[in-house]
Amino acid sequence: NPTPPRRPIRELPDELISQIAAGEVVERPASVVRELVDNALDSGASQITVRLVAGGVRLISVEDDGCGILPDELPIALKRHATSKIGNLTDLESVATMGFRGEALAAINSIADCALLSRATGQNHAYLLEGQTGELKPVARALGTTVEVKELFFSTPARRKFLKTDATEQAHCVEAVRRHALARPDVGFAIWADGKLVEQWRRCGERNSLPALEQRLADVLGSEFVERSVWVDFSTSAAPGRPDYAPVIKVWGRAGIPDAARARSDLQFCYVNGRFVRDKVITHAGRSAYEDVLHGQRQPVYALYVELDPTRVDVNVHPTKIEVRFRDSREVHQAVRHAVEAALAAPRAGQTPPAPQ
Ligand code: ADP
Ligand code: MG
Numbered sequence: 001n002p003t004p005p006r007r008p009i010r011e012l013p014d015e016l017i018s019q020i021a022a023g024e025v026v027e028r029p030a031s032v033v034r035e036l037v038d039n040a041l042d043s044g045a046s047q048i049t050v051r052l053v054a055g056g057v058r059l060i061s062v063e064d065d066g067c068g069i070l071p072d073e074l075p076i077a078l079k080r081h082a083t084s085k086i087g088n089l090t091d092l093e094s095v096a097t098m099g100f101r102g103e104a105l106a107a108i109n110s111i112a113d114c115a116l117l118s119r120a121t122g123q124n125h126a127y128l129l130e131g132q133t134g135e136l137k138p139v140a141r142a143l144g145t146t147v148e149v150k151e152l153f154f155s156t157p158a159r160r161k162f163l164k165t166d167a168t169e170q171a172h173c174v175e176a177v178r179r180h181a182l183a184r185p186d187v188g189f190a191i192w193a194d195g196k197l198v199e200q201w202r203r204c205g206e207r208n209s210l211p212a213l214e215q216r217l218a219d220v221l222g223s224e225f226v227e228r229s230v231w232v233d234f235s236t237s238a239a240p241g242r243p244d245y246a247p248v249i250k251v252w253g254r255a256g257i258p259d260a261a262r263a264r265s266d267l268q269f270c271y272v273n274g275r276f277v278r279d280k281v282i283t284h285a286g287r288s289a290y291e292d293v294l295h296g297q298r299q300p301v302y303a304l305y306v307e308l309d310p311t312r313v314d315v316n317v318h319p320t321k322i323e324v325r326f327r328d329s330r331e332v333h334q335a336v337r338h339a340v341e342a343a344l345a346a347p348r349a350g351q352t353p354p355a356p357q
Helices: 014-025 029-042 071-077 089-093 104-111 157-161 166-183 210-221 223-227 280-289 329-345
Strands: 047-053 059-064 113-119 126-130 136-139 144-150 188-193 196-201 229-235 250-256 268-272 275-277 302-307
Touching: 014 104, 029 047, 029 059, 029 104, 029 144, 029 166, 047 166, 071 113, 071 126, 071 136, 104 113, 166 188, 166 196, 166 210, 166 268, 166 275, 196 210, 210 223, 210 250, 223 229, 223 250, 229 302, 229 329, 250 329, 268 280, 280 302, 280 329, 302 329
Parallel strands: 047 188, 268 302
Antiparallel strands: 047 059, 059 144, 113 126, 113 144, 126 136, 188 196, 229 250, 250 302, 268 275
8 A cells, every 4th residue: 555645734723623623512403502502501591592493504593681791701702612611620520510611602603603692790781793703793682692593504515414304403403492491490491483482481480399390391291291200209318427438319300100101212301410411321220210110112201310419420521411421320320220110119109299398
């Protein structure tokens, strides 16, 4: 084989670096929706409105009533590796926000026509930043932020070709919001598509209130899901004097009765510290909890929320953060399995949310 010609090593331009990063983070319009709703939640929003045109390909707009972005920080927000969420390694190891990589807005801005419109707490004016031109001008807006993403993949036609029909892309966008909505009953969500309201989930109560979660589960997954499932509510107990030896893991949510199982695994929602994840450990634990009651290929349905000390789970494993790594996956597996088994063993007791302590 002839040796390939030696070519010079060059540093890539910023724009191209962001476009490469965008390839990992933004697969389709729903990925943009996920990132923007993450940001809205991190900003402390209590109402989030998502607008889509043509399945999100023409336009994705996410509007929130959160803390906003100061005018001189708007251009920084679009830069690569610029974030207000972590400042050092210790922050990274115990991250409590959805975002921390400071990558999403820069990546999205490199493959679409972006605009940021924000009025920060304490500011009399809102400002609009056009991503393409960098132009900043005052505009009218209530407190909060709107991010507009137009013509996704206009500069990367190869990616654009992989998109499915507008209807399919829209369905994926709605699914992305639904995953967030199931984790945050304390936040109201609305989704508009091509000028029509397609979903609306009203704020149900406080963040960690079980009645609020019950309401949100019914609103998002339907009353049938709630009627045909039982409450899961379990925590491991810390060993006295050795808090680090047996850290507390909480598992709650609803697990479907065996009869509610389906052919597909599309009604399995797992959250770790409020983040939607696809996790082999939790899925396997969920599956094993049904071992004795579910036969054949049928898939259980559930919405399970796992909470543990953030230093015991690494969320910086995957660019989209959909995968996590547990420091001790065995203890998580046991907790989830036990939580679901116990709930299934006492189905009647699990019909209503446990009384608040
Ligand atoms: P990350 O979320 O990882 O910090 P992003 O690129 O998604 O990175 O956002 C960059 C920064 O822009 C955030 O850290 C935050 O300070 C600011 N920001 C983005 N969206 C919003 C929003 N909706 N409200 C307030 N600030 C925001
Ligand atoms: Mg973000």
